[in-house]
Amino acid sequence: MTSVNPAPPAAPVAATATATATEEAATPPSATAPPAAPWSALVSAALLGTERRTPPVVVRPGRSAAAALLDAAAVSTVRRRAGLRPALAADRPAPAPDDPRPVIPPAARRRLALLLADRGGTGGSSRRGAAPDLTELLPQWLTAAQAHGYRAPEALLPALLDAARARTDLRPAALALAGPRALWLARFHADWKFALRATDARAAPGAEDPGAVRRLWDEGLFAERVALLTAVRRSAPDAGRELLADTWPTEHAEDRLLFLDALREGLSPSDEAFLEGALADRSRTVRATAAELLSMLPESAFAARMADRAHGCVTLVPGTAGPSGPRIGVAPPRTCDEGMRRDGVTAKAPAGRGEHAWWLGQLVEAAPLRRWSERFGGRAPEDIVALPVADGWRTELHDAWCRAAVRQRDPAWARALLGAPGAAPEDTGGASGGSSRDPAKLLTVLPSGERAAWVAGFIAAHGLADAFRMLGVCAVPWAEPLGRSVVDALDIARDAGSYPWSFSGVMGLAERCLDPAAADRLDMLTAVTDEPEGASPGAGGYWAEAFQRLVGTLRLRATMLAELADPPDPGSPAEASAPGVPPVSGTG
Structure with a gap:
């Protein structure tokens, strides 16, 4: 029998292969195993199990199929590794670019x-505790x-x-x-x-380099082309529109939609002819987007057509003898004709909407708001909104005006439609009467200071139940009157024995949006108070915990801002804060 020296203990796979080779050397030629099975066959047998698939190896007496499969895999591994040829050294990557900005303090x-280490959050825990998130x-x-x-x-x-x-x-x-x-x-x-x-639009070539612009437009990926069109429109709107017009007929429908949406950047009357052509597009969504953009151009022929249609449906009915004064009369369109469909009016109403009301809303939404004053004898928006509407059409008409105010970014109409913050919720676009208007969208049209003051007044009058989305559109950090109204409403809810979980969303917003300077005067709210009669069990502890988290988060935010305000230390190594992570070398 041929003797074979044992493999060194540091190489277990090689030892297995050597042992198998020893057995093969001691076996008569007639019992020698056939050529090695392919690696893929060994892997398949291992994945399925030797009980379900017979391994493609010789199983000698006294040994299990699984052991024979492992032996064959060990031998095959050595063969595969031994057969590898050294690869040629690859070129080193280009050095990382410089970033001249100062590193954070x-x-x-x-x-x-x-x-970054804590970005996993609190996991599946339902109770957040008093620690900041x-x-x-x-x-x-x-x-x-x-x-x-x-x-x-x-x-x-x-x-x-x-x-x-x-x-x-x-x-x-x-x-x-x-x-x-x-x-x-x-x-x-x-x-x-x-x-x-x-791709950031700011990194795209500008209109001052027409050659690079054309190459990227013709050869770039879709995201790069959208970013390019946005960048060119920002600096040279006409050049961006002409770039799109050159390839418009050959673009896919979904691409045309996003390209057309990019024309919002720098939209002007010079875009009218191109958008009028897009009204005949074969894609319904492209036609609708073109109509929306044209409605944002109050002097366009499209806006005039929609105004004529809307004014034919909405009229001022003079007052009669007696207590009744002037009112608004509504006669919705009887049909959706070819001209309306070409101008983007969708003929088929959504489920639950009447066709005539659906057509009326689209016409009023697209008509220029400033022409309604002429239609109603020079009345201001707030006076028009205050007029009674005949035959139950008030909700449909006012909802369409709300959408028009948001689309046309008209603060006067948004202010009139919002009304006084202390008015009843149904008068400011609440859920009653089937209204679909969204006060939060109307608020985005107002200046940030006026927006915060209106929401503060709304919360003072109606509480936090309907204020969550309104708070989300207010500038951060919240102005003092708004922040105070939110905290007062939370305190009132606690004293009333309300469930604290009902206000978790608002509390989360407060942690991120309240002015950090308010932390000290909120300390008094962190104590556990006596629970009023009828309150949910344990609510006092939860409220105290929530206010403790609020105060702790505000103080942490103040600390974070102070740390960023410190002067950067140019002599401090950038990688000092994260030991064990290799720095990005500028030498490749």
Whole structure:
């Protein structure tokens, strides 16, 4: 028998292969195993199990099929590795680009590392506790750091890219802070390819380089072309429209829709002819978008056509003898004719809507708002809105005016339709009467200070039940009257024995949007109070916990802003805050 020296103990796979070779050497030629089975066959047998598939190996007496399969796999592994040829050395990657922005200060750098490490949140726990939710503070931190003009330290770029991959809402701010080095790094990791696709319109060539613009428009990916069109429209609107007009007939319908939507940037009367042509597009959604853009041009022929149709349906009925004064009469269109359909009016009404009301709403929504004053004898918007509407058409008419005010960004009409914040909710677009108007959208038309004051008055009069979406459109941090009204309403809800979980959304907004300077005067709310009769059991403890979390979050936000305001330390290494993560070298 041939003797074989045992394999060194540091190589278990090689030892298995040697043992198998020893058995083969001791076996007569007639019993030698056939040629080695393909690797794929061994893998299939291992995945399915030897009880379901006979392994393609010789099973000697006294040995199990599983052991024989493992032996064959060990031998095959050695053969596969031994057969590899050394590969030629690849070219080294180009060096990472420079980022001249200052790195964030040391304390803020440590804060970012903590926020990124805690981005998993509280998991599946239903009770948040009194500790601040760092996950919800990360977007605000990124926005504040970007406002200071900082860049992220190189050692934190991998964690920052991971966070942006997991949360799309973080991507714009995270990639802006990460800068060009993150894009360089993303080329080497499949999970970060999203960063390469998130093309910023500001990085696209401008109208001053027509050759580069044309090449990118003809050869670029769809996202790059949309970003390019947006960038060109921003600096030279006519050049952007002409760029789109050159290839318009050959674009796919879904692409035409997004390209047309990009014309909102720099929209002007010079776009009217192109948009009029788009009204004849074969895609219904493209026609509807073209009609919407034309309705934003009050002097366009389209706006005049829609105004004539709407004014034919809505008239001022003079007052008669007696107490009745003037009112608005409504006669909806009887049919949706070819001209209306060409101008973007959808003939088929949604489920639950009457056809005539549906057509009327589309006509009024597209008509220029400023021409209604002429129609109603020079009345101001608030006077027109105050007129009674005959035959139960008030809701349909006012809802259409609300949509028109948002589309045309008309503050006077938005203010009139919102009414006084202390009015009954149904008079400001509440759910009663089947109204579909959205006060939050109307508020976006108003200046930020007026918006906050209106919402503060609404909360003081009606509480927080219907205010969540309104709060979401107010500027951050909330102005003092708005913040005070929110805290007062929460305190009133606690004293009334309300369920604290019903206000968790508003409490979360308050943690992110209240002015951090309010933390000290909110301390008195953190104590556990006596529960009023009829309150839900344990509500007092939950409310105290929620206010403790609110105060703690406000103080943490104040600390975060102070850390970002510290002067950056140019001598501090960028990777000091995240030991163990290799820095991105600028030398390749």
